[in-house]
Amino acid sequence: MFDLPDDEILPLSKEHVFWTWSAQANVNPIAVKRAQGVYFWDVNDKRYLDFNSMTMCVNVGHGNEKIIKAMQAQAAELPYAAPGMTTKIRALASRAVAGITPNQALSKILFTLGGADANENAIKLARGYTKRHKILTRYRSYHGASAGAMAATGDPRRVAWEPNLMSGVAHFLDPYRYRSTFHRLNPNISEEDFAQDYLNHLEEIILYEGAETIAAILIESVTGTNGVIIPPNGYMQGVRKLCDQYGIVMICDEVMSGFGRTGKWFAVEHWGVVPDMMTMAKGLTSAYAPLGAVAMKPEIASAFDERVFEGGLTYTSHPISLAAAVANIEVMREEKIVEHAAQMGGVLHKLLTDLGEAHPSIGEVRNLGLFGIIELVKNRETKEPLTAWNSSSAEMAALRKYCLDRGLFIYTHWHTALIIPPLIIDENQLRDGFAILDEALKITDSVCEG
Ligand SMILES: Cc1ncc(COP(=O)(O)O)c(C=O)c1O
Structure with missing residues (x-):
């Protein structure tokens, strides 16, 4: 061309x-x-x-005909509509994404352009919902390159941009068994006790930071670039329990671990946990078009029934990206x-x-x-x-x-x-x-x- x-x-x-x-x-x-x-x-x-x-x-995989054709057809039919409008593909894509969330419990979907702004919006939603401001994330995490997502990131990519990042983030340690600081002298600890030690560590941070100030715990369900760290059994369930106990929103970043990567639609399903929100991108369209999403429980969305959600994106729910997402989900199901x-x-x-x-x-x-x-x-x-x-x-x-x-x-x-x-x-x-x-x-x- x-x-x-x-x-x-x-x-x-x-x-x-x-x-x-x-x-x-x-x-x-x-x-x-x-x-x-x-x-x-x-x-x-x-x-x-x-x-x-x-x-x-x-x-x-590359060159999937069904996804390419869906995008071509959408481009010919309607390549763009304003964020305040809706389209056939917006209705279908929202239903398709809601339908694959754990227990289909995260039934409201906010579409973004990628993973970073999905996390930024999830943070805004959690802050608005809880009326608290702090966000806890792990040191070995990457949540995106925009200022808020970078503040949430724990790894050295954040350090390069400090101190001019979003305030209110505190970090904690990942349950990283091979290099566990807590278990150098006790490497054979049971999986259950190992998970509990890291949950105790997290609870200590929650208390030090002030539970009443913490809006959300944001974690990659399986840490990606920083080590493919697979949480021990009991850990995700324990994070869920701590969030419930202290009224904190649990956000799982499934940008890398979602869409079949771990052998389930979303990695968090391996531990039978339903988070309050999930962020996704990458595999959502298999990268045939840029797209991210925040899937949330309806009660989080309802917090904005009467209050305005102060956030938006010109390209939210871009029809060509949504066509890629719907076709991608169909391909994953059919094949x-x-x-x-x-x-x-x-x-x-x-x-x-x-x-x-x-x-x-x-x-x-x-x-x-x-x-x-x-x-x-x-x-x-x-x-x-x-x-x-x-x-x-x-x-x-x-x-x-x-x-x-x-x-x-x-x-x-x-x-x-x-x-x-x-x-x-x-x-x-x-x-x-x-x-x-x-x-x-x-x-x-x-x-x-x-
Ligand atoms: C776990 C995780 N979260 C968020 C992001 C950011 O996504 P994006 O690059 O689409 O903004 C990435 C990107 O690698 C990621 O791996």
């Missing part, structure tokens, strides 16, 4: 694009040309196996993608475990469904990470380069490698990726002391 020779895409981009999360001089992007299934191709026709679903978001992800999660678990046994530089592997991680260490005994906190290392860069050179697209973060492929991946494709990883890990093994 638009003409530009393949070999001019990269130079022209370098001339005019300002890159996010990057020092501008260091950027060397892949110039992507097309994508299908679990693969994408660059302008030189080099094929990559996508082990990160691009940005952990192309859940149903039983959530069930497939759960099944492939078993295969991923075995592959990760075998890899962990074969490579001394692997300290631990974890996964829930197709949400997986490899933690690389210098020494298995001391668990010293291969890369220091919030930095990168020559070995991690070499590991990633080895994979990319051989056509495996993978995301590395500090001392970890994440395995977050499209949910349609099959066993052979998973094995292809692991064969490359198996070779690549010789690089990290070579600097390992253990």
